[in-house]
Amino acid sequence: xxxxxxxxxxxxxxxxxxxxxxxxxxxxxxxxxxxxxxxxxxxxxxxxxxxxxxxxxxxxxxxxxxxxxxxxxxxxxxxxxxxxxxxxxxxxxxxxxxxxxxxxxxxxxxxxxxxxxxxxxxxxxxxxxxxxxxxxxxxxxxxxxxxxxxxxxxxxxxxxxxxxxxxxxxxxxxxxxxxxxxxxxxxxxxxxxxxxxxxxxxxxxxxxxxxxxxxxxxxxxxxxxxxxxxxxxxxxxxxxxxxxxxxxxxxxxxxxxxxxxxxxxxxxxxxxxxxxxxxxxxxxxxx
Amino acid sequence: xxxxxxxxxxxxxxxxxxxxxxxxxxxxxxxxxxxxxxxxxxxxxxxxxxxxxxxxxxxxxxxxxxxxxxxxxxxxxxxxxxxxxxxxxxxxxxxxxxxxxxxxxxxxxxxxxxxxxxxxxxxxxxxxxxxxxxxxxxxxxxxxxxxxxxxxxxxxxxxxxxxxxxxxxxxxxxxxxxxxxxxxxxxxxxxxxxxxxxxxxxxxxxxxxxxxxxxxxxxxxxxxxxxxxxxxxxxxxxxxxxxxxxxxxxxxxxxxxxxxxxxxxxxxxxxxxxxxxxxxxxxxxxxxxxxxxxxxxxxxxxxxxxxxxxxxxxxxxxxxxxxxxxxxxxxxxxxxxxxxxxxxxxxxxxxxxxxxxxxxxxxxxxxxxxxxxxxxxxxxxxxxxxxxxxxxxxxxxxxxxxxxxxxxxxxxxx
Numbered sequence: 001x002x003x004x005x006x007x008x009x010x011x012x013x014x015x016x017x018x019x020x021x022x023x024x025x026x027x028x029x030x031x032x033x034x035x036x037x038x039x040x041x042x043x044x045x046x047x048x049x050x051x052x053x054x055x056x057x058x059x060x061x062x063x064x065x066x067x068x069x070x071x072x073x074x075x076x077x078x079x080x081x082x083x084x085x086x087x088x089x090x091x092x093x094x095x096x097x098x099x100x101x102x103x104x105x106x107x108x109x110x111x112x113x114x115x116x117x118x119x120x121x122x123x124x125x126x127x128x129x130x131x132x133x134x135x136x137x138x139x140x141x142x143x144x145x146x147x148x149x150x151x152x153x154x155x156x157x158x159x160x161x162x163x164x165x166x167x168x169x170x171x172x173x174x175x176x177x178x179x180x181x182x183x184x185x186x187x188x189x190x191x192x193x194x195x196x197x198x199x200x201x202x203x204x205x206x207x208x209x210x211x212x213x214x215x216x217x218x219x220x221x222x223x224x225x226x227x228x229x230x231x232x233x234x235x236x237x238x239x240x241x242x243x244x245x246x247x248x249x250x251x252x253x254x255x256x257x258x259x260x261x262x263x264x265x266x267x268x269x270x271x272x273x274x275x276x277x278x279x280x281x282x283x284x285x286x287x
Numbered sequence: 288x289x290x291x292x293x294x295x296x297x298x299x300x301x302x303x304x305x306x307x308x309x310x311x312x313x314x315x316x317x318x319x320x321x322x323x324x325x326x327x328x329x330x331x332x333x334x335x336x337x338x339x340x341x342x343x344x345x346x347x348x349x350x351x352x353x354x355x356x357x358x359x360x361x362x363x364x365x366x367x368x369x370x371x372x373x374x375x376x377x378x379x380x381x382x383x384x385x386x387x388x389x390x391x392x393x394x395x396x397x398x399x400x401x402x403x404x405x406x407x408x409x410x411x412x413x414x415x416x417x418x419x420x421x422x423x424x425x426x427x428x429x430x431x432x433x434x435x436x437x438x439x440x441x442x443x444x445x446x447x448x449x450x451x452x453x454x455x456x457x458x459x460x461x462x463x464x465x466x467x468x469x470x471x472x473x474x475x476x477x478x479x480x481x482x483x484x485x486x487x488x489x490x491x492x493x494x495x496x497x498x499x500x501x502x503x504x505x506x507x508x509x510x511x512x513x514x515x516x517x518x519x520x521x522x523x524x525x526x527x528x529x530x531x532x533x534x535x536x537x538x539x540x541x542x543x544x545x546x547x548x549x550x551x552x553x554x555x556x557x558x559x560x561x562x563x564x565x566x567x568x569x570x571x572x573x574x575x576x577x578x579x580x581x582x583x584x585x586x587x588x589x590x591x592x593x594x595x596x597x598x599x600x601x602x603x604x605x606x607x608x609x610x611x612x613x614x615x616x617x618x619x620x621x622x623x624x625x626x627x628x629x630x631x632x633x634x635x636x637x638x639x640x641x642x643x644x645x646x647x648x649x650x651x652x653x654x655x656x657x658x659x660x661x662x663x664x665x666x667x668x669x670x671x672x673x674x675x676x677x678x679x680x681x682x683x684x685x686x687x688x689x690x691x692x693x694x695x696x697x698x699x700x701x
Contacts, residue, residue, distance in 0.1 A: 014516075073369065081367045083326050087297070087360040089305040096299075103295040104368045144364070244617050 004029045004152050004183040005050065006130055010059035012045050012207075019045040021207040022059070027200070032174065034182040034198035038270075038280060042207040043187040044084065047156050050185070051081050062195040065232040077105070080145030084157040086143075087135045090130040092160065094121055097129055098144050112147070119143040119173070135166025138207060142173060146182070171197060191272035201272075203279045210279050212222060216271060222278045223270020229253055231260040241268075288377060294368050296378030300352060307355075310348055314390065317343045321394050326510065333399040334451055337473045341412075342395050342448040345387035345419035347440065353427025354436040372513045380420055387416040395476070403476040407487065414494045415472035419447065421498075421505045429520045456582075457556045466541035468497050478608070489639045493540045500536035504529040510514045548581055549590060554564070566606050571695050576603075602678040602682040602692055615646035615665040621651065622663070629654045634685070650674075658685045662696065 011014045016155075019154040020042040020045075027033040035043050045267040048054040050061055061068045062077045088097050106156060106268035116125055119139045124132060129140060140157065146154060146242035156173065159167035174197060178184055188194050196202055203211040211218060225244040230237060240256070242249050244267075304310045316383070353376065356362040365375055391412050398661045425442055430436040443479040450464035451473065464470050471490045473667060497694060507529040516520060549563035550574055557612035561579065566588060572579075577592040593601040619638065624633065639647045644666065651660040661674025675692055677685035 051361065053366060055514070073371070077368055079367070081358065081364070083363055085360040085363075087364045089303065089361060090359070091303055092299070096302065100295065100299050101364075101368060102293055104370050106291055106367075106369070280625055 002029055003027060004064055005033070005060040005185060006060075007046075007050070008060045008062075010046070010049060010061055011050060012054060013041075015059040016046055018207055020049070020204075020250075023204070024208045025202055025209065025212070027183060030178070030184050031199040032178050032186065032197050034201040035185070035187045035192055035206035036201055036276065037187075039189075043204060045188060046155055046204070047081075047154050047185070048206075051079065051154055054075070063200055066209045077148070078151045080148070080150035080153045082138075082141045082145045082153070082155045082158055084160060085135065086141060088129045088137060091128065093126050093128055094132070094140050095125050095283065097140055098147060098217060101144050102147055107148055115143045115147050122178045125225055133166075135162050135169065138162060138166065138170055139173075142170070146177060150182060152183045152185065152207055155184060157188055158186060159188065159190060167193070169233075191276050195272040201250055203276065210282070211275075219270040219273045222275040222282075223272075224274055224278075225270045226267055226268045227265075228251070228258055228266045230263040230265075231256050233260050237263065245265040288374055293381065294372045295365045296370065296375060297382050300379055300382045301399070302350070303352070303355075304382070309351065311348050312609065313343055314386075317390060318394065321398060321592060327680065332452075332476070333395070333477065334473055336394050336398060337391070337476065338448050338469050340391040340450050341416055341419050341469050341472065342386060342444055344390045346414050346423040346447060347444055348386065349380065349383040349420045350427035350436055350440050351433070352383065353424060354430045354433055354440075357431055358433045362518050373509065375507060376424060377558055379426055380453070383423065384413075384416055384420045387420060388413060391416065402436060403551025404478075407478075408476040411475035411491070411494060414491075415468040416499055418468040418494070418498050418501050421501045422447070424505050425508045425599075428508050454583075461582075462541050462545075465544045468494055468538040470544075471497075471540070489543065493543065497540055500529075500533045504533040532631055549579070551579065561592075567605065568606070594684060594688070597678075597684050600675075602675050602688055603673070605670075605672040607672070608668065612699055614667075615648070618663070618665055618670065622648070626650065626652055652692045660689055660692065 003026040005025065007025040009016065010020060010023050023042075023046070023074060037043050044205060045054065049056055050063060050068065052068050052075065056069065064078050066075050069076060070159050089100070092100065095116065096114060098115060102109070102112045104197055109212060113125075116122055118186065119142060121136070121143065124136060129137060132140070142158075148276060155174070157169050162170065174184055174186070186194075186197070200212070200214055201218060211222065226241050227249060228239060228241050230239045234236075238253075238260075242252055245251070253262075253265065257265060297420060304314075320339065321336050322333075333520045356365065356375070362375070366372065373503040380643075392408075395408055395412075396405075412583055412699075413577075424441075426436070426440055432459055432538040446463075447469065450467065451469050454461040454464040471494045472592065475487060476488050478484075478490075506527040511521075511523050511526055549561050549568065551574060553558050554560045559572045559574055560569055562569045569588075572592065576595060577593050578598065580591045582589055582594060587605060589603060590603045591601045591603045593599075623636070631654050633653050635649075635651040637649045641647055641664075646663075646665050647667070649661075649662040650663070653659070657676060659674065659676055661672055664671040666674075673690040673692070677686065677688055
């Protein structure tokens with residue numbers, strides 16, 4: 001399968017500050033790729049460079065086989081972008097906001113109402129955007145970004161600030177988009193969301209890619225799977241956590257069982273949160 | 288530039304203009320103040336109508352529309368759409384330019400159609416409006432937030448708007464006003480009844496020169512805006528060079544229209560004379576006795592000879608183009624009505640008709656404020672007024688000025 005994004009030795013510097021330092025990444029067509037990292041790690045800078053809103057200090061970025069430095073307007077015809085800020089025209093209605101971009105893309109008139117229906121926004125069609133909830137605004141942004149059936153969709157923190165129900169709707173919609181064959185590149189702080197959505201994840205910290213892989217391989221590599229044993233000792237409850245990697249784990253549980261009354265044994269699977277914290281910790285140690 | 292993208296941007300911005308309370312307030316103030324002044328005082332000053340409609344609408348709305356896109360981050364969305372930065376800016380410029388023309392023409396032709404030349408208003412307003420709107424583009428590009436625009440933009444708006452109104456009060460403001468395109472538009476519209484005189488062509492020349500320099504200036508800022516990534520504007524070399532060129536052009540615009548001030552010349556021995564070649568005016572002058580003040584406002588040129596020891600008392604000469612084509616009879620009746628409203632006493636009026644159909648009216652009267660004497664020479668093209676105002680009702684200054692005026696009125700060459 002070929003790649004829809006190829007980033008090679010990309011560096012972005014602002015005077016003396018290096019926002020992104022020599023990163024190399026590729027994203028497979030038709031997949032959902034997540035770029036994760038703490039605040040200020042370089043996620044938004046990377047997305048902005050890929051969508052032609054920043055110049056590259058060094059390196060190359062190819063989007064859908066086109067060079068961002070040379071063919072940016074051709075790229076814009078084939079990509080959709082949802083930025084972190086809800087940048088809609090507040091004095092226009094939902095229909096007018098979407099239809100404005102439909103006209104810019106020069107596509108058929110009925111597409112606006114079609115997309116409004118797809119995003120279940122018919123009941124808010126003629127409402128001004130200023131009166132909509134954050135979740136509804138996010139749906140309008142998604143509608144605007146997929147209006148022209150892009151081959152690749154960039155989502156910068158798509159569920160940031162949304163309530164769980166709205167966030168779930170957005171995630172379901174991203175899944176639908178993927179099923180229709182659109183590749184998705186997203187950045188997020190939400191590790192659980194990334195775990196559920198992404199086929200592949202890259203962790204970026206202080207401008208450098210520190211880990212890349214599928215959620216499973218990252219969890220295997222950086223996550224901790226533990227066993228949590230709770231028992232009663234002299235009338236008090238006590239809890240011990242043992243890593244599954246410890247070879248003597250069964251022996252230890254057996255010892256507890258012989259000496260005390262075990263109240264519960266739980267296994268704790270590695271999560272993307274653990275992966276994230278371990279990676280950030282690991283990179284701090286290295287520095 | 289693709290027409291479908293431009294028309295899409297223009298249509299959206301038009302909706303924004305009539306739905307956004309801030310743009311409606313700007314338009315409301317401009318139209319409201321002019322209409323209000325017309326209702327209250329019979330007529331708004333045409334200088335104010337031109338300045339307000341060109342600057343408040345052209346400059347303020349253009350800069351506001353551009354900055355708002357950046358402040359609300361909608362520009363980010365537009366820049367990843369098929370629209371280019373140039374198309375976005377051109378669309379906005381086209382709309383605000385059209386709104387500026389509509390407002391200016393509507394106000395000028397409804398409130399001041401008698402005073403202005405239709406042809407030269409139609410020709411000069413688009414040139415001036417384009418320069419002012421382009422100024423708005425640059426300020427809109429530099430200001431990243433509406434908060435920043437409300438600070439910088441308001442100062443610049445006042446700098447573009449007030450000098451023309453206050454030019455008669457301060458000589459330095461006069462220099463500043465003549466550098467601005469608004470001044471030349473006003474001059475063309477008001478002087479335009481002369482046809483295409485060398486002075487008119489000179490104003491057009493300066494306006495076209497300002498427009499050319501402004502286009503280069505704006506182009507350099509657009510190029511910088513496209514290449515800039517940070518939210519803080521960084522001036523590059525081309526901005527500085529084009530800004531300097533524009534500044535020099537504006538200075539040139541002011542210098543070539545320095546008012547032809549009168550000169551005090553020693554004619555012979557202790558005799559001195561005030562002479563103004565532009566207005567073909569010559570009057571005997573006593574440098575030790577009088578202090579000279581000259582100013583022009585709208586289509587009126589005034590020179591005052593204040594008594595040095597009593598500055599409130601003075602002789603004055605005012606020359607005004609009779610743009611409205613008011614007949615001497617109408618002028619006489621209008622002035623008489625005004626004098627009567629002031630509860631004048633000892634009213635002494637006379638009228639005579641001289642050579643070349645010049646009508647001479649003489650008004651002399653007193654009010655609670657002081658004593659007044661003036662002569663009006665009126666033709667269908669010009670109104671010349673020569674008179675005295677003396678606050679000292681007891682009459683010492685008045686007698687002296689009256690004698691001075693009477694003595695020399697026959698010697699004046701107009």
